[in-house]
Amino acid sequence: MEFRHLEGFLAVAEELHFGRAAARLHRTQPSLSQQLQRLERTLEVQLVDRTSHEVRLTSAGRAFEVDARAIMAQAQKAADSAREAAAGRTGTVRVGYNFPAGRHILPATMAMMHTQHPQLSVKLEEKRTGAQLTALAEGELDVALVYGHPVTSDFRHRRLMSLPMIAIVGQGHRWAGRPGVPFAELARQACILFSRDKCPAMYDAIMTAAERASVRLSVAHVVDDPVATGILVSVKPLVGFASVSRGIFGIGTAGGVRPTWVQLYDPVPMIDLYAVWREGDGPHGPRTAFLDCLEAAGPFEAPAREEARIA
Known part of the structure; x- marks a missing residue:
């Protein structure tokens, strides 16, 4: 059974005249x-x-006409869906993000997506940088919002914003309440660090600052x-590290005691937040729409010190 046969039958069923039906379809009557x-x-x-x-x-023709119309309507719907998806007007974009991206990047971007592309769905997954890049490489994400960017031709990237890193300490730590601490003072402190593969850019920013401070x-x-870092520094005289966003808005608590954060300087360790996506994937309408909204929603800025202390 061919669609053109269904189309011809339906034209005859509507016109009840072979000549008119053929003319409507631009076919010959024979x-x-x-x-x-x-x-x-x-x-x-x-x-x-x-x-x-x-x-x-x-009677068979009248019964067949009902289902034939449904078949043709479904085929038209499928064709329309394919064209809409190819044009980037429908579909889903899978976006990974970290804490500061969720705080500073996604709200404005998602609002713009809702306004400009209401037929598109955005599936959000919060992951650390290493996990996001693995998911991106394996095709499980379309866009990753991460610290730093991989130095490989397999990915493309766009810098979104730069964030200072801060020290996380307990309320009873001798640094608590100080407006800032020179990085060199870390030479006399026990620290909490994380595996480099979890977030290479943040790890390297800390180590680069330590090298510059001769620490x-x-x-x-x-x-x-x-969160576990926040708990440990609340109960032990330790120093952890975080972006200023997590320090302000998302430090874990232990037994109801909230850790505090202290600015680091001389030098200030800085970390860049990037959008990363795969190179060579071909046309991807939903991803392109998301990246366009991401660019239009910027520029993005780190929270000011005044905002931080109010928060």
């Missing part, structure tokens, strides 16, 4: 008649009664969970 005969042979039923005076549907960090614990 070819339309032959196509209808082929359809009837395929179905092994007679769909149309033809006489020299009239054309009418048989060798004393790492007492390796902890890959920011």
Whole structure:
């Protein structure tokens, strides 16, 4: 059964005249008649009664007309969906993000997506940088919002914003309440660090600052969970590290005691937030729409010190 045979049958069913039906479809009357005969042979039923005076549907033809219209409507819907998806007007974009991206990047971007591309869906997944890049490489994400960017031709990237890193300490730590601490003072502190593969850019920013300050960090614990870091510094005289966004808005608590954060300087360790996506994926309408909204929603800025203290 071919769609053109269904189309021809439906035209005859509406016109009840082979000449008018053929003209409407820009076909010859003999070819339309032959196509209808082929359809009837395929179905092994007679769909149309033809006489020299009239054309009418048989009972089988009337029953077949209902389903034939549904088939043609579904085929048109499928074609429309394909065109909409190719044009980037429907579909889903899978976006990974980290804490500062969720705080500073996504709200404005998602609002713009909702306004400009209401038919698109955005699936959000919060992950650390290493996990996001793995998911991106394996095709499980379309866009990753991460610290730093991989130095490989497999990915493209766009810098979104730069964030200072801060120290996280407990309320009873001797740094608590100080407006800032020179990085060199970390030489006399036990620290909590994390595995480099979890977030290479942040790890390298800390180590670069330590090198510039001529400091060798004393790492007492390796902890890959920011909330667990907040708990440890609340109960032990340790120093953890975080972006200023997590320091302000998302430090974990322990027993109701909230850790505090202290600015680091001389030098200030800085970390860049990037959008990263795969190179060579070909046209991807939803991803392109998301990246366009991401660019239009910027520029993005780190929270000011005044905002931080109010928060």
